[in-house]
Amino acid sequence: MQIKLYQVDSFSDRPFAGNPAAVCPLGAWLDDDMLQAIAEENNLSETAFFVPEGDGFRLRWFTPEAEVDLCGHATLAAAHVLYTHLHSEKPSLHFYTRSGELVVSKEDDSPALTMDFPASYPQAISGEARAGLLNFFEGALGVRPVAVASAFDYIVEFASAADVQAVVPDHGQLSLLDGRGVVITAPGDDCDFVSRCFFPKLRVNEDPVTGSAHCELAPYWFARWQQERSEFVAKQLSRRGGTVHCRITGDGHQRVELKGTVADYCQGTITLVNP
Known part of the structure; x- marks a missing residue:
């Protein structure tokens, strides 16, 4: 089995700045141990995986140690991959996550993407x-x-x-x-x-x-x-x-919009044997 991998730098307009994230589009879910193993192998702060679901995508995030409930920079990265590399033409992308529905939108005249997230008041x-x-x-x-x-x-x-x-x-x-x-x-x-x-x-x-x-x-x-x-x-x-x-x-x-740009770093292919 081969899986496409994109590595990008979120909240930056150039490589080697911002926060790196890996993004792996999937047609169907692998088991959780394999998702965790890929994230550990990538050794980035987050690896994002998404699968089409309804009119949007089910999105999950893994650090090298564990799955997390919410990740901004890897959500931004996933949206960038969908818009830039998978050629989505939707003005807004809907992600279904552990933290509810998250929406990322794109403006034609701006390179930045805007994320609509839940606010948490300390x-x-x-x-x-x-x-x-x-x-x-x-x-x-x-x-x-x-x-x-x-x-x-x-x-x-x-x-x-x-x-x-x-x-x-x-x-x-x-x-x-x-x-x-x-x-x-x-x-x-x-x-x-x-x-x-x-x-x-x-x-x-x-x-x-x-x-x-x-x-x-x-x-x-x-x-x-x-x-x-x-x-x-x-x-x-x-x-x-x-x-x-x-x-x-x-x-x-009760909501917060977070806006940022994303820079491409590299693309690759993960090859799995007997996942």
């Missing part, structure tokens, strides 16, 4: 728990945070973008926490906010550009700045770096 942590976590994160990150909140990741706020850049994470300590991982953030100098993302339990110590984290970060800053604005330009300060354009939308501000 809950502030206060009292003794806050004091304990601030001390923990100061030890595990090397810089004293100013606030901490929790959604599906811990959101750790610092005073400045320089503090975020100065963080040297102890991944062993971070892997002891519950939840998916740790997202650190601060107001930006040349953008609205910055971030870095650490997921050691998923064998992704630092993710280059994390779309799903912006489903927490955009709502976090939307609430933090008392809903004074709903559109943000965000930068992830990893070594590769990347830019995510965010907009809070929907009834009750």
Whole structure:
């Protein structure tokens, strides 16, 4: 059996920046062990697999360690493959996932794709728990945070973008926490906010550009700045770096649009023997 593989860099307009993802279009599902083995062999932060379903596609994402509930950059990558390499002419692509229906749309006059995702509002942590976590994160990150909140990741706020850049994470300590991982953030100098993302339990110590984290970060800053604005330009300060354009939308501000570009890197074929 041969499977087509596309490797692209999401949230970037050029190769070797943004977040790399592998995309494997399938006609039918392989068993989960094989999907996990392919993701481990690819050794990227995410490999996306999709199968046609109804008027859209069933989409799943795997890190080298496990299947995950939500991934932004690999969803962007899957949509790019459908539009650019599989020649979809639909203005919007519908993906059915563990996190519900996700829609990615394309504008004719723009190279960027727009993803419509659920918003997750982090809950502030206060009292003794806050004091304990601030001390923990100061030890595990090397810089004293100013606030901490929790959604599906811990959101750790610092005073400045320089503090975020100065963080040297102890991944062993971070892997002891519950939840998916740790997202650190601060107001930006040349953008609205910055971030870095650490997921050691998923064998992704630092993710280059994390779309799903912006489903927490955009709502976090939307609430933090008392809903004074709903559109943000965000930068992830990893070594590769990347830019995510965010907009809070929907009834009750329960959706977030994430916009970014994708750059092709390579194409290949996976050959499976007795899958």
